[in-house]
Amino acid sequence: MKDFVFCFAQTHLNFRLAELNALAILEAIEIQYNPSDLLLASPFLLVKLPSIADAKKLLNRSILLKEVIELWAEADTFDNLLVKVRELPIHYHKPYLKSRFKFNVSVFGSTLTIPQKVEQIERFSFLPYEGDIDMKNPEVVFTVYEDFYDLPNQGIPSPEHPFRLFFGPFVAESNRGLIQKYDLKKRGYLGTTSMDAELSLIMSNVALVRPGSFVLDPFVGTGSFLVTSSHFGAYTLGADIDGRQIRGKAHHPWRTTEFWDAIICDPPYGVRAGAKKIAINSKTPPKTSILNRDGGYKLPQTIPYELDEVLNDLISFAAIHLVPGGRLVYWLPTITEEYSPRDVPRHRRLRLLDNCEQNFNKWARRLIVMEKLRVDESDLNVSELLVEVERGLHKQMTLDTKDVKIDEGGLVSLNESPAHANFRKGYFNE
Template sequence: MPKFVICFAQAHLNFRLAELRSLAIIENVTLDFDQKDLLEQSPFLVVGIDTVENAKKLLNRAILIKEIIQLWAADDTLEGILLKAKNLPAEYFAPYRTSSFKFDISVFGSTLAIPDQVEQINRFKFLPLEGKIDLKKPEIVFTVYQDFYANANPKDIPDKPVRLFFGPFLATSNRGLIQTYDLKKRDYLGTTSMDAELSLIMSNIALARPGSFVLDPFVGTGSFLLTSSHFGAFTLGADIDGRQIRGKGNNKNIESNAVQYDLTNRILGTVVCDIAHHPWRETEFWDAIVCDPPYGVRAGAKKIAVNPKSLPKTSVLNPDGTYKLPQTIPYELDDVLTDLLSFAAKYLTPGGRLVYWLPTVTETYDPKDVPRHKRMRMIDNCEQDFGKWARRLIVMEKLQQHEPDLDLDALLVEIEKGIQGVNALDEQDMRVGDDGLVTLIDNPAHAKFRNHYFNIGEGETQ
C-alpha cells in the first residue's frame, strides 16, 4: 500500500486522530497506520492509503489536517534522503519529467535560512526532471519535511532534524472554513456559542454529510446546526430556553444565521423542549446527535416539571388568552447526561453517533465517570485541557441491530488520548438498568460540576 505523510495543524492535538478516522469513514478510504506514531509534539503521521486519489479525498473537509504528501523517502538525515531519492525507480518521476516544478523545504520545530534552503534544494539537482522551475504556479511541488521535535524534549531542540520525509506534494485542506464561520463574523451569537474550529471538527466526527439528519438537543445559538449543514446534513435544534432560539430582537437569531450562510434549505428549524419531554416519534431516525449540554456555570439546564415551591394554577391560559409556558425545574448535569444517553440509544439509527462535551475536574477525573450504555460503543474520548479542569469530547456509536449488547470487557474499554486501555473493574461494581444504562460509579465527578468548578475558581466553561 502506498505511503503518505499527513501534516496536521498543531491545534487540538487530542482530536486529530478522531477526526482522521471519521474522515476516512465519510470518504470511504481505508487507512493503515499505527496511532502511536503520531507524537504530541510533532504534526507528522505516516499513513498507508491505497491510491493518491483517496489520499486527496481526506482533505475535502478536513479541519485538523493541513496538507499531505506522497512518501517517497524517509530518513533521519538529509544525506539519507538524497541517497534514497537517487535510487528511486525511474517510473516515480515519469509523470513529472517535463512538468514545471519547484522544491519546498518545510521545517517544523526550528528555522532554516533562505540560503541554507537553496543549498539543500540544489543537492537534488540529480533528479531526472526536465521541466522549468516555476516558483509561482508549478505543476508539481516536491516537498522535504524536516522534523526537529519528534522524540525530542521541546526545551532541548537538536541542531539537526531527527527525521525527514521527501515526496510530491498532493493537496492542502480547507482550514479557511474556520474563518468563514468565525464567531466574530456571525450575525447572531451568545455567551455559550461554540467556536468555529471545534464546531467543524465535531461535525466531522459526527459524520455529518449530505442526506443525514443531525439533532442538537441543546441548540442555544445554533453553532452545530451551521457547521453540520455546511457539510450537507439536514439539521434541527431543540432547547428548553426559547429565548435563545428567538434571539435578541432586530431579527438576530438562529434563522438569521441560516440566511447569512445560505443554509436555509438544510437547517430545518427549532423546537422548544427538553431531552426528556419532546415531540419526536419513537423511531430510529437521527443519524447523529451533536451537542454541548449546559454545565450549570454560564448556563444552567432546566427541564419541564412541576415546581413544588410554586404549584401551577388550574388555568393553562394567561389573562390575555395566550397559553402559559410549562413550568421548569433545574436539571442536574448527571441527569441530563443520563437522559441524553437513553435518548441516543433509542432514537439514533444503527451506526449513528452521539458526540457531546463532558466537563471534568482534572484531579478527580476517572474514566468510569463517563456515562455508558449497553447499546452504545465508545469511539473516542478527546480531552481539551484547561488546567485544573477539562472538557472531554465523548464520541459514541449505536450498535447495529445484529450486534449483541456490549459485554463487561467491551464496556470497560476507554479511549484515552487515542490509546485504548482496559481499566480494571469488578463485575459487581457494574449495574445495568432496564433501559440499558450502565452505572460504573455511584457519584461521578461531573454530577456536581458547578460546585467543583467554582471551588477551583479558574478556567473557561459554558
C-alpha cells in the same frame, strides 16, 4: 497501497485521529497507520492509502489535516535522505520528467534561513527532471519535511538537526478555510456558550454528517453545531429550554423510534447558570396555551438539573432515537484531578469510539464519540463497556464487574457517583 505523510495542524492535538478515522468512514477509504506514531510534539503521521485520489478526498473535508505529500523517502539526517532519494527507481520520477516543478522545504519546530533552504534544494540537482522551474504555477511541488519536534513550547531549545525528514511530491492542501468562513465574529448573534467554528466543524466530521443526514442538537443555544452540519448537507433541528434564543413548545415531539443519524451537542454544565429542565407535575394538567394574556410567551416551570442526570438522559435518548450506526457526539466537562475513564457514561447499545481531551489545566472538557450498535450486533457485555479510549488507543479498565449496574433500558451506572456530578462545585472551588 501507497505511502503518504499527513501533516496536521498543531491544534486540538487529541482530536486529530478521531476526525481522520471518521473521514475515512465517510469516504469509504481503507486507511492504515499506527496510532502511537502520531506524537503530541509532531504534526506528521505516516499513512497508507489506496491512491492519491483517496488522500485528496480526506483533505477535502478535514479541518485538522493541513496537507499531504506522497512519501518517497524517509531518513534521520539530510545526507541519508539524499542517499535514499538517489536510490529511488526511475518509475518514481517518470511521470514528472518534463513537468514544470519547484522545491519546497517545510520545517517544524525550528527555522531555516532562505539561504539555508536554497542550499538544501540545490543538493537535489542530481534528479533527472528536464522541465522548467516554475515558482508560481508548477505542475508538481517536491517537498521536504524536516521535523525538529515541538520542543521550544516545552522550554527545550531546538536541536541543531531534525529528528526525521521526509521527501516526496506534494498532494494537496485541506479546506481549513472553512474555519474563517464560519468564524463567530461573522455571526449575527452570539450567546455565552457559542462554540467556535473549528470545533463545531470537527464535531460535524466525527459525527459522520453527510448530505441528507438528520442531525439534532437538544441543547441548541445559538446553533453553532447546526450551522456546520448544514454546511455538510444535513437537515438540522435543535431544541432548547432558553426561550431567549429559540421559541417552541416545552416537550419534544419525537416518536419513540430510530430517526436521527447524529446527535451533536454541548450539554449545560451549570457553570454560568444552574442547569434546569422542564418540571413535570402530574397533579397539574398542562396548559392548553403557551401564550400569556398580553400575547407574550409563557416561561415553563423549571427545576434544577444536575449534570450527571443530564448526561444519563442524553445517553438514554440517543440509544432509543439514533438510527443503527448513528453517532452521539457531546462534551463532557471534568475536573482534571478527579477525572477517571469510568466517569464516561455508558450504554449497552452505544459503543464508545473516542474520548478527546481539551485541557484547560485545572479543568477540561472531553469530546465523547459514541456509535449506536447495528441491528445485527448484540448488546455490549461488561468487558466491552469498560474500555478506556483516548488518543485512538483502546485498553481495558481495571474495575470489578460487581460495581457495574445496568438498568432495564441498558444505561450503565457504577456504585460510586461520577466526578462530573459535582462539576459546578469543583469548578468554582478551583
